[in-house]
Amino acid sequence: MTDSPIEVRGLNHFFGTGEARKQAIFDINLSIARGSLTILMGPSGSGKTTLLTLIGALREIQDGSVVLLDHELHGAPEADLVALRRRLGFIFQAHNLHESLTATQNVLMGLEVHGKGNAAKQRAASHHMLDLLGLADRREYVPANLSGGQKQRVAVARALVSNPEIVLADEPTAALDKASGHTVVEMLKSLGKTRGTTTVMVTHDPRILQMADRIITLEDGRIVTDKSQ
Numbered sequence: 308m309t310d311s312p313i314e315v316r317g318l319n320h321f322f323g324t325g326e327a328r329k330q331a332i333f334d335i336n337l338s339i340a341r342g343s344l345t346i347l348m349g350p351s352g353s354g355k356t357t358l359l360t361l362i363g364a365l366r367e368i369q370d371g372s373v374v375l376l377d378h379e380l381h382g383a384p385e386a387d388l389v390a391l392r393r394r395l396g397f398i399f400q401a402h403n404l405h406e407s408l409t410a411t412q413n414v415l416m417g418l419e420v421h422g423k424g425n426a427a428k429q430r431a432a433s434h435h436m437l438d439l440l441g442l443a444d445r446r447e448y449v450p451a452n453l454s455g456g457q458k459q460r461v462a463v464a465r466a467l468v469s470n471p472e473i474v475l476a477d478e479p480t481a482a483l484d485k486a487s488g489h490t491v492v493e494m495l496k497s498l499g500k501t502r503g504t505t506t507v508m509v510t511h512d513p514r515i516l517q518m519a520d521r522i523i524t525l526e527d528g529r530i531v532t533d534k535s536q
């Protein structure tokens with residue numbers, strides 16, 4: 308197993324074509340240690356989400372290299388990217404829960420794509436994850452009957468239930484109160500220690516900065532500070 312599940316070399320990224328072509332990411336170089344929790348910070352428009360989606364195989368690599376779990380993403384066939392994405396857990400701001408499904412069913416979706424375990428085991432794992440996130444009494448609620456923070460925690464449960472090797476999160480605590488935000492980040496840290504799960508998280512949340520192993524700041528598409536703590 309690799310010590311650095313995310314290796315970025317000479318990464319550039321552009322949006323638009325012709326006159327409108329604009330560079331959003333400039334010569335990023337990064338090695339992220341297995342089991343660590345890294346925070347990406349920076350002003351609006353500095354490229355945080357673009358970098359996260361490039362690392363997560365959600366965007367085509369145009370120039371440079373991203374090696375994810377020992378696989379080069381640049382030029383990789385779509386089938387390989389799909390297989391790699393299944394090894395990741397994504398937590399995005401727009402949590403994309405299915406409105407017609409209960410909390411448990413939404414979390415189950417995080418397992419069904421993997422086809423791991425039988426139905427009873429999958430259900431038990433989903434309940435366990437919801438319980439850990441303080442949603443034991445909300446298992447059978449549909450999203451319309453959950454608060455913003457509860458929905459966000461369901462999305463966290465869905466991302467983590469499959470035991471992903473890497474978790475990529477965009478503002479996962481933005482909709483959460485202090486205690487829930489703390490619980491989510493503590494969970495990610497503890498998964499890092501016990502299972503070697505690697506987390507990269509975009510956040511503006513000052514409450515969780517001190518919980519990170521490393522804080523990287525972007526400005527105008529470039530890394531301007533990179534601090535381990």
Ligand SMILES: Nc1ncnc2c1ncn2[C@@H]1O[C@H](COP(=O)(O)OP(=O)(O)OP(=O)(O)O)[C@@H](O)[C@H]1O
Nearest residue numbers: 322323330331349350351352353354355356357358
């Ligand atoms: N789909 C797109 N088409 C064109 N330009 C884009 C697109 N997505 C992002 N950009 C531009 O790329 C730059 C980086 O955007 P990005 O969303 O990565 O920043 P960010 O740091 O995540 O910002 P925020 O904190 O506001 O989410 C910005 O100038 C943005 O306008």
